[in-house]
Amino acid sequence: AQSVSQHNHHVILSEAASLELGCNYSYGGTVNLFWYVQYPGQHLQLLLKYFSGDPLVKGIKGFEAEFIKSKFSFNLRKPSVQWSDTAEYFCAVNANNAGNMLTFGGGTRLMVKP
Amino acid sequence: DSGVTQTPKHLITATGQRVTLRCSPRSGDLSVYWYQQSLDQGLQFLIQYYNGEERAKGNILERFSAQQFPDLHSELNLSSLELGDSALYFCATSRGVAGGTDTQYFGPGTRLTVL
Numbered sequence: 001a002q003s004v005s006q007h008n009h010h011v012i013l014s015e016a017a018s019l020e021l022g023c024n025y026s027y028g029g030t031v032n033l034f035w036y037v038q039y040p041g042q043h044l045q046l047l048l049k050y051f052s053g054d055p056l057v058k059g060i061k062g063f064e065a066e067f068i069k070s071k072f073s074f075n076l077r078k079p080s081v082q083w084s085d086t087a088e089y090f091c092a093v094n095a096n097n098a099g100n101m102l103t104f105g106g107g108t109r110l111m112v113k114p
Numbered sequence: 115d116s117g118v119t120q121t122p123k124h125l126i127t128a129t130g131q132r133v134t135l136r137c138s139p140r141s142g143d144l145s146v147y148w149y150q151q152s153l154d155q156g157l158q159f160l161i162q163y164y165n166g167e168e169r170a171k172g173n174i175l176e177r178f179s180a181q182q183f184p185d186l187h188s189e190l191n192l193s194s195l196e197l198g199d200s201a202l203y204f205c206a207t208s209r210g211v212a213g214g215t216d217t218q219y220f221g222p223g224t225r226l227t228v229l
Contacts, residue, residue, distance in 0.1 A: 032215055043116065043204065044220040051215045090157060100145065100208065100216045101170050104157035 002027040002095050006105035013081050014113050021076040021108050023065075023091030033074040034092040034102065035065055044090065050074065061085070083114045116140065118207050118221035126227045132193040135224045137205030139186050144210035145169070146188040147218060148180055152201035163188055164210050195228045202226075 007022045025031060032051050036044040048059025055067040065076045074091060088109050092102040117140035125133055139146055148160040150173075159172035163182035174180075177195075182188040192199060202225050206218035 034217075036220070043118075043222040044206075045116070046217060046219070049217060100210075100218070101147065101159045101162060101172060102149075102206075102218060103159070104149075106156045 002031075002093055002103050004091055004093050004103050004105035006089075006091055006108050008108045009106065010109045010111070012111045012113065015083055016080050017112075019076070019078040019081045019085070019110070021089055021091075021110070023074045023076065023105055024072050025074070025091075025093045025103075026072065027093065027095050029095055032094040033065070033067060034094070035059065035063070035074075035076050036090045036092060036104075037087045038090065038107075039087045047076070047089075081110075081112050083112045086110060086112045116219040116221065118143075118205060118219055120203075120205050120221035120224050122224060123222065124225050124227070126229065127195060128229055129195055129197060131195050131228075132191065133195065133226065135190040135192070135203055135205075135226075137188045137190070137207070137221055139188075139207035140219055142209065143207035143219075144186065145208045145216065145218075146182055146186070147206040147208070148174075148188070148190050149204045149206065149220075150201045151204060151223070152198075155201075157204075160190070192226070197228050200226055200228045 005024045034049045035047040050057045091105040119138045144165045160174040162170040180190045202223045204223045205221045208216040208218045
């Protein structure tokens with residue numbers, strides 16, 4: 001069965017700092033990859049997704065992620081975080097032969113200090 | 115706003131009771147997914163329906179069931195509730211494209227508290 005690991009459970013940064021959140025998955029076949037964000041008290045919103053093509057994917061709000069197949073990773077990055085980026089971030093994987101269900105990582109809580 | 119609606123927003127009930135959670139998809143979406151988010155288990159896939167038919171099952175308890183109606187809204191029924199069922203229940207919907215490239219859009223969730 002596929003699984004997703006997010007190594008950082010809690011991250012605290014100051015505004016303007018750079019962000020990188022790790023995501024690793026375990027599945028040997030073709031995968032589709034997603035990052036979702038959950039702002040306090042809100043629902044999950046799609047930040048970006050990777051299906052195929054250029055492994056560097058740009059999403060909303062200045063976020064990007066890089067798919068490195070050899071490392072089974074899909075890390076999320078942002079060059080300069082803002083206080084409004086305070087949220088929980090979830091990496092999710094869908095394996096092509098598993099229907100469309102998403103397997104989520106445990107999430108990373110990001111706090112950005114003003 | 116994702117366009118997916120869920121009712122009710124909050125639900126407080128007692129152990130042993132039964133509740134129904136409702137989800138209305140975005141216009142044009144044929145697939146509905148239910149997820150449970152709890153502190154100890156994280157976000158877990160429960161079940162998927164596509165155009166009225168069950169498509170995939172995840173870690174869904176036998177006490178839980180779901181259905182998707184002809185108008186494509188879905189209901190998740192939770193019965194014989196236990197304290198451990200307290201969680202946030204999300205519905206997500208998508209167009210229903212096969213092959214895993216379908217993007218799911220999440221509703222605001224129903225927070226269930228079992229006392």
